[in-house]
Amino acid sequence: MKNCIVAQSGGPTSVINASAIGILESNINSHYYDNVYAGINGIQGILNKHIVNLSDINYDEVKGLKYTPSSGLGSCRYKLKSFEENNEEYIKIFEILEEYEIKTFFYIGGNDSQDTVHKFSIYANKHNKDVKFIGIPKTIDNDLPIMDHTPGFGSAAKLIATSVLENFLDASVYSPKGVFILETMGRDTGWLAASACIATINGNPVVDFIYLPEIAFSPDKFIEDVAKKLTQKNHVFVVVSEGIRTKEGKFIGEAEGTSHDKFGHTQLGGVCGFLKNLILNTNTAEKVRVLELSTLQRCSMHCASQTDIDEAFEVGKSAAQYSIHGVSGNMIGIRRLSNAPYTSETFALETSKVANKIKYFPKEWINEEGNNVTRDAYEYTLPLIMGEPKITIENGLPKYTFLDEAFKL
Amino acid sequence: MKNCIVAQSGGPTSVINASAIGILESNINSHYYDNVYAGINGIQGILNKHIVNLSDINYDEVKGLKYTPSSGLGSCRYKLKSFEENNEEYIKIFEILEEYEIKTFFYIGGNDSQDTVHKFSIYANKHNKDVKFIGIPKTIDNDLPIMDHTPGFGSAAKLIATSVLENFLDASVYSPKGVFILETMGRDTGWLAASACIATINGNPVVDFIYLPEIAFSPDKFIEDVAKKLTQKNHVFVVVSEGIRTKEGKFIGEAEGTSHDKFGHTQLGGVCGFLKNLILNTNTAEKVRVLELSTLQRCSMHCASQTDIDEAFEVGKSAAQYSIHGVSGNMIGIRRLSNAPYTSETFALETSKVANKIKYFPKEWINEEGNNVTRDAYEYTLPLIMGEPKITIENGLPKYTFLDEAFKL
The missing domain is CATH 3.40.50.450 (Rossmann fold)
Structure with missing residues (x-):
């Protein structure tokens, strides 16, 4: 046999x-x-x-x-x-x-x-x-080296982009200024968060800022980004990876006593909640909605x-x-x-x-300010969905x- | 004119x-x-x-x-x-x-x-x-009186049931015992949470427990329910409305200083997080995953x-x-x-x-234990999706x- x-x-x-x-x-x-x-x-x-x-x-x-x-x-x-x-x-x-x-x-x-x-x-x-x-x-996560992409990424990217589009419409209905923060998976790499760039409406990208683990996250710069954008438009749409961390390597929103899984990976969560509080506490905006896509990214076969x-x-x-x-x-x-x-x-x-x-998201596909991705990311991701x-x-x-x-x- | x-x-x-x-x-x-x-x-x-x-x-x-x-x-x-x-x-x-x-x-x-x-x-x-x-x-929310149902409810119910199905499959893959908690909207009424009852696989309901605002929520009874179910099966699936509250009328997971909107409604959130901690702190299960469907329930036209x-x-x-x-x-x-x-x-x-x-979810469609809904809820909801x-x-x-x-x- x-x-x-x-x-x-x-x-x-x-x-x-x-x-x-x-x-x-x-x-x-x-x-x-x-x-x-x-x-x-x-x-x-x-x-x-x-x-x-x-x-x-x-x-x-x-x-x-x-x-x-x-x-x-x-x-x-x-x-x-x-x-x-x-x-x-x-x-x-x-x-x-x-x-x-x-x-x-x-x-x-x-x-x-x-x-x-x-x-x-x-x-x-x-x-x-x-x-x-x-x-x-x-x-x-799309983080395996050498290959162009991994099976599973395209479907997750499609669910993320679809959710971004639909939540953008949901978040745009009120006249007062507001911020929407959508949190994707991606512990080490920004591929998933970056895939939000393919969501466009009337030819324009929907997402204003994308923050990836590959770029050290500065809460001050984040508040500066959002505040500046709010002077230009009423609704600011932010996509953030669960894996963003400070230049010292500390995960954003990481609580004391955070648990670790068997591989020693930190169990994350709550990044968007942390950023919401940051915006509210600094009076940057009055209305902040957050959404953690969580497991939906890996099981939404219907999308x-x-x-x-x-x-x-x-x-x-x-x-x-x-x-x-x-x-x-x-x-x-x-x-x-x-x-x-x-x-x-x-x-x-x-x-x-x-x-x-680990295959990281390419630095050359991240904009100079470190708060969004370039057209290359769009061209790369679009065929996969x-x-x-x-x-x-x-x-x-x-x-x-x-x-x-x-x-x- | x-x-x-x-x-x-x-x-x-x-x-x-x-x-x-x-x-x-x-x-x-x-x-x-x-x-x-x-x-x-x-x-x-x-x-x-x-x-x-x-x-x-x-x-x-x-x-x-x-x-x-x-x-x-x-x-x-x-x-x-x-x-x-x-x-x-x-x-x-x-x-x-x-x-x-x-x-x-x-x-x-x-x-x-x-x-x-x-x-x-x-x-x-x-x-x-x-x-x-x-x-x-x-x-x-489906909470307007006199009419059979409200436009918007059927699509939200369909998104909830689809997510329940897909997350049930996601949650079932590991052999250790685990609990999945999905939180729906529904500040005053349980229509949305109850709609999870239409998710079946191989003819069996996917959800083990559904907790609605219409029934006073007891954390002790909840832990008892989950613990008992975990003696019968490895994976327990819970659906909970954001509006569940204690018999004293206090919202579950309501923090001190919780904000209120212009209509005096309490701004909710974090119910599933509270229940997750409750399960972990009582050592009822080692693995708990939570998902708050949030705005997806009201904007997922793709579903x-x-x-x-x-x-x-x-x-x-x-x-x-x-x-x-x-x-x-x-x-x-x-x-x-x-x-x-x-x-x-x-x-x-x-x-x-x-x-x-407000049209409440009918008490006669809730089971005796107050932790699930009856076949009437299934028959009512199914045609609408x-x-x-x-x-x-x-x-x-x-x-x-x-x-x-x-x-x-």
């Missing part, structure tokens, strides 16, 4: 399932493997032998996942230790993979997951294990980008193809070929070049596939 | 413009009035003679408003005093209406706006003024209900028709005729029966109509 396994890790996106379906569907068509297993709840689930045979389930019951947001195979946040530190875990995983006659392990995830792929492939190589490890990118869904599917399909050509310790990237018309292709790159590395998926609607709501029984979720 | 004027007031909705277009389009077809004026920024704008002649603008430039969220004619929150208190304001308004030869004033708004319509119509009657006043309902848009258009059209039959001091309501298939009709009712009154509007898309985003130049917004 020659089987493969696919698992998902880290925060969900709207299109992470499309990549899993890309693997499964290309295997149905090309018979690369006898069985496609799913590791439920990522590497953590596999360690507990929480494994389901997708090839045993009627494809009609599964294929709806392509248009279902979030990690349909479950997820985990599990930082794999080096094998010098915890050899047992490696031994256990390879025992399980051997038991299921698994020749390829596909791991769909962000930086942390690619680190897992990297470590396993080195271990396999060192110990002559006949298992290949292939990474498939996934993150709304996803078809381009993003297609590319997520394509990286899964491509991963299956690469896997039978002996590739291991690689992940699948997306390369942009042209912008008008937009075309892209997939390619394989070593996970070592991606694992634990194109196309509206035809979601199946039942009783006025999206009909999503939730395999809680089959997957014992 | 025989002219009319239309204005919008209070918080926006996704479909409030459809009602204005209903008036304008039926006038184009039936020539009730020589000119349809718009009072920009409601009664406050009219007092400042901020008035635009919609009939002077090419209809092709305006008609896109039907599928544009928020108050395209601007809005205000202006509490009209009684004419005993401030006679001058009444004299001024009627002078302006006379100057523009306005015979009918259409005011699209919620409880406060219907109060304005009521006061003006009494004044007109008393002083033999030949101006009719007609109210058109609008509020996502609006076509039934809602059609009915909002219809109440506008109906208001124009009623106005030429000598009706004044009335507003247009919606009556449900049947549920399967869903049909409704418009009717006129006296604004005095609506002004400053049906149908997906065909929004014009340009560059991957909705193309909305924003007449900032024409309306001097």
